[in-house]
Amino acid sequence: MSHERWTVTFIVSRRKGEQPPHFQSFQLEVDPDEYVLDGVERIWAFHDRSLVFRHACHHSTCGACGMLVNGVEKLTCITPIRSVTSNGGKVKVEPLRNFPVISDLSVDMSTFYTRMEETCAPQVVPVRGSALPYEKGLFEQADPAYERLADCIECGCCISACPVAVTTPEYQGPAVLAAAQQAFSLTGHAGLLEKMDGADGVWRCHSGFECTAVCPSNVDPAWRIMDLRRKVIGRRIKRLFGLAK
Amino acid sequence: MAFSKPHIIVIGAGFTGCALAYDLARRGMDVTVIERGEIASGTSGRTHGLLHSGGRYCVSDQESAVECIQENIILRKIARQCIEFNGGLFVALTEEDAAYAPRFAEGAAACGIEIEQISPQEALRLEPNLNPKVLTVFTVPDGSFDPLRLALAFAASGRYFGAQFHPYHEAQVLVFDGQRRVKGVRVLNRTDGSTREVHGDLVVNATGAWAGKVLAGSGAQVNVTPTPGVMVAYDRRLINRPINRLTPPSDGDIIIPQRRMMVIGTTSYEAEDVDYIPVEDEQVQQMYSDAVALVPGVAGCRMRGAYMSARPLVGKGQSGRSLARTFKCFDHLEADGIDGLVTITGGKATTCRVMAEKTADLVCKKLGLSIACETHAYALRSYRDYYTPNGGRP
Numbered sequence: 001m002s003h004e005r006w007t008v009t010f011i012v013s014r015r016k017g018e019q020p021p022h023f024q025s026f027q028l029e030v031d032p033d034e035y036v037l038d039g040v041e042r043i044w045a046f047h048d049r050s051l052v053f054r055h056a057c058h059h060s061t062c063g064a065c066g067m068l069v070n071g072v073e074k075l076t077c078i079t080p081i082r083s084v085t086s087n088g089g090k091v092k093v094e095p096l097r098n099f100p101v102i103s104d105l106s107v108d109m110s111t112f113y114t115r116m117e118e119t120c121a122p123q124v125v126p127v128r129g130s131a132l133p134y135e136k137g138l139f140e141q142a143d144p145a146y147e148r149l150a151d152c153i154e155c156g157c158c159i160s161a162c163p164v165a166v167t168t169p170e171y172q173g174p175a176v177l178a179a180a181q182q183a184f185s186l187t188g189h190a191g192l193l194e195k196m197d198g199a200d201g202v203w204r205c206h207s208g209f210e211c212t213a214v215c216p217s218n219v220d221p222a223w224r225i226m227d228l229r230r231k232v233i234g235r236r237i238k239r240l241f242g243l244a245k
Numbered sequence: 246m247a248f249s250k251p252h253i254i255v256i257g258a259g260f261t262g263c264a265l266a267y268d269l270a271r272r273g274m275d276v277t278v279i280e281r282g283e284i285a286s287g288t289s290g291r292t293h294g295l296l297h298s299g300g301r302y303c304v305s306d307q308e309s310a311v312e313c314i315q316e317n318i319i320l321r322k323i324a325r326q327c328i329e330f331n332g333g334l335f336v337a338l339t340e341e342d343a344a345y346a347p348r349f350a351e352g353a354a355a356c357g358i359e360i361e362q363i364s365p366q367e368a369l370r371l372e373p374n375l376n377p378k379v380l381t382v383f384t385v386p387d388g389s390f391d392p393l394r395l396a397l398a399f400a401a402s403g404r405y406f407g408a409q410f411h412p413y414h415e416a417q418v419l420v421f422d423g424q425r426r427v428k429g430v431r432v433l434n435r436t437d438g439s440t441r442e443v444h445g446d447l448v449v450n451a452t453g454a455w456a457g458k459v460l461a462g463s464g465a466q467v468n469v470t471p472t473p474g475v476m477v478a479y480d481r482r483l484i485n486r487p488i489n490r491l492t493p494p495s496d497g498d499i500i501i502p503q504r505r506m507m508v509i510g511t512t513s514y515e516a517e518d519v520d521y522i523p524v525e526d527e528q529v530q531q532m533y534s535d536a537v538a539l540v541p542g543v544a545g546c547r548m549r550g551a552y553m554s555a556r557p558l559v560g561k562g563q564s565g566r567s568l569a570r571t572f573k574c575f576d577h578l579e580a581d582g583i584d585g586l587v588t589i590t591g592g593k594a595t596t597c598r599v600m601a602e603k604t605a606d607l608v609c610k611k612l613g614l615s616i617a618c619e620t621h622a623y624a625l626r627s628y629r630d631y632y633t634p635n636g637g638r639p
């Protein structure tokens with residue numbers, strides 16, 4: 001927060017019912033250290049009560065506020081306006097891609113959450129081992145009894161950025177494969193590998209890491225997908241030699 | 246005679262509305278929930294996320310403290326899926342804080358909160374990033390939860406029992422039957438701009454800090470002053486359990502771990518309009534100093550977010566008697582001579598289940614039914630089922 005004041009134009013994607021979507025501009029006086037979500041909420045509060053958007057926690061723990069900001073997936077509650085525009089500049093806000101739009105900036109999460117649920121990935125995980133293996137030493141000293149909420153906040157940013165999800169709605173998608181990887185690491189449940197070892201699972205991914213680039217929560221879904229592939233292949237080999245159950 | 250299901254309309258889907266929808270649906274009623282935004286888009290989404298042990302209130306408000314610890318134990322059973330439970334600490338940083346310790350220990354014992362005094366050395370072994378100058382330390386059974394997912398878990402469980410949720414639907418006005426009886430609500434579907442009336446046997450106003458606004462012009466009244474508090478999130482997790490300052494409730498008295506973050510809060514002031522309350526720089530600075538006092542390493546963290554939410558402070562001149570002291574529950578027949586309308590507001594996230602239980606009891610009483618509450622005894626459905634097309638039902 002600062003005492004600086006900027007004038008910024010928010011260009012907001014609007015969509016109501018069956019009407020065709022369009023953009024609407026709102027000029028706002030902002031503190032550049034405020035977050036994009038604050039701007040969106042102010043448009044609703046003071047300019048247009050019909051604006052529909054999803055939000056809850058305002059501090060990056062719930063995953064409700066993912067949107068496209070100037071064309072890039074952002075968790076709007078922790079994206080300072082300063083980081084996406086300049087004084088006199090524009091902030092274009094659109095709903096996430098690859099999800100059905102409910103209205104304006106709000107999207108339908110049902111297919112995504114159903115797939116997440118099918119992986120049985122827990123939201124609460126042991127602190128130790130909850131970071132990525134390459135994040136050396138992070139949380140490793142923690143008491144094995146300690147637990148924490150997992151990294152994936154199910155915001156859908158990765159699915160919006162995924163070039164495969166655009167063309168193939170059947171594709172499980174990065175967050176879901178990452179969840180399967182984490183659930184498998186915790187439970188060793190082989191059924192997960194079988195489920196993800198298919199055309200709509202790990203093999204559809206093009207390994208471009210676009211998902212990882214936009215993930216606001218340190219999940220690194222692309223790394224987890226590559227890891228899941230190794231695990232899937234490991235299981236196939238074991239099977240070949242009659243070692244797997 | 247066949248039992249025709251009563252239809253209850255709940256306005257607001259924060260913790261209170263979601264827990265109430267679940268309780269009523271579980272008792273066999275038809276429930277329709279009208280929420281202006283997404284689930285938990287009001288105060289509930291923006292809480293700290295502290296699963297209170299009751300320690301914070303065990304001196305100043307023992308009734309609240311007892312309610313907190315009882316519900317803490319229940320939520321740990323039924324909502325395990327979205328709670329980090331590593332316990333918590335109360336720490337004294339000054340002689341003045343330390344002087345509060347005996348009263349704290351007595352209060353906790355009186356309220357049935359399991360605490361244990363541990364040495365500063367032991368505290369630093371448990372939490373190496375704690376201020377090394379701690380003088381007196383107690384462990385408490387605190388936890389932290391994900392606010393949206395806790396609300397979703399109640400809502401998913403409500404859906405499982407048939408409750409219907411309508412997010413992005415705003416209650417515009419109460420509809421009367423020509424007498425002084427509410428028969429429904431006129432609702433605006435914000436996704437397409439259409440309006441319609443929804444009729445039911447009873448309307449429950451569970452709109453928290455908006456409770457007064459929703460009733461405007463209806464003849465029923467609740468005088469609510471929004472009292473917001475600011476919270477600040479930092480980008481590293483330097484602690485594994487909530488760290489409370491060992492003082493009577495005050496500003497900036499707690500820092501909570503959540504995922505990879507820490508959240509410090511909070512403040513308390515009065516605001517005019519509840520729909521948009523800006524986060525002031527001064528308060529963010531104050532939170533920063535308070536956080537550094539508890540966990541000096543915060544100085545090396547980056548701020549990840551700053552936000553606020555508003556408690557509903559119910560006015561002193563309020564007519565009608567609240568049915569509970571720890572939260573406000575009004576039967577508007579008693580308060581304003583208006584039938585078919587109940588308002589529930591106040592309380593805490595931690596106690597939302599019991600608030601719902603008492604409100605559902607009142608609803609049953611008004612409808613002449615006696616059906617027991619069961620929500621304490623069963624685990625909630627997976628929060629993800631809220632979004633699944635059939636609500637997780639086979």
Ligand SMILES: Cc1cc2nc3c(=O)[nH]c(=O)nc-3n(C[C@H](O)[C@H](O)[C@H](O)COP(=O)(O)OP(=O)(O)OC[C@H]3O[C@@H](n4cnc5c(N)ncnc54)[C@H](O)[C@@H]3O)c2cc1C
Nearest residue numbers: 257259260261281287288289293295416453474593594595
């Ligand atoms: C700063 C702060 C920190 C807190 N921290 C904690 C904590 O750590 N632990 C804890 O246990 N408790 C905490 N609390 C308390 C807790 O957050 C509240 O008790 C709880 O969120 C209240 O929930 P509610 O459902 O009653 O209200 P709300 O969550 O505000 O729900 C009301 C809902 O009604 C909706 N609404 C409003 N008008 C309309 C309309 N016309 N039509 C339809 N819907 C409408 C709103 O959109 C909103 O979703 C905190 C409170 C504050 C203020």
Ligand code: SF4
Nearest residue numbers: 162205206208209211
């Ligand atoms: S790496 Fe794979 S999952 Fe990630 S965006 Fe690219 S194609 Fe999609």
Ligand code: SF4
Nearest residue numbers: 152153155156158215
């Ligand atoms: S993997 Fe990252 S981007 Fe994808 S849903 Fe989870 S938190 Fe969001």
Ligand code: FES
Nearest residue numbers: 057058063065077
């Ligand atoms: S509002 Fe919860 S992550 Fe942004």
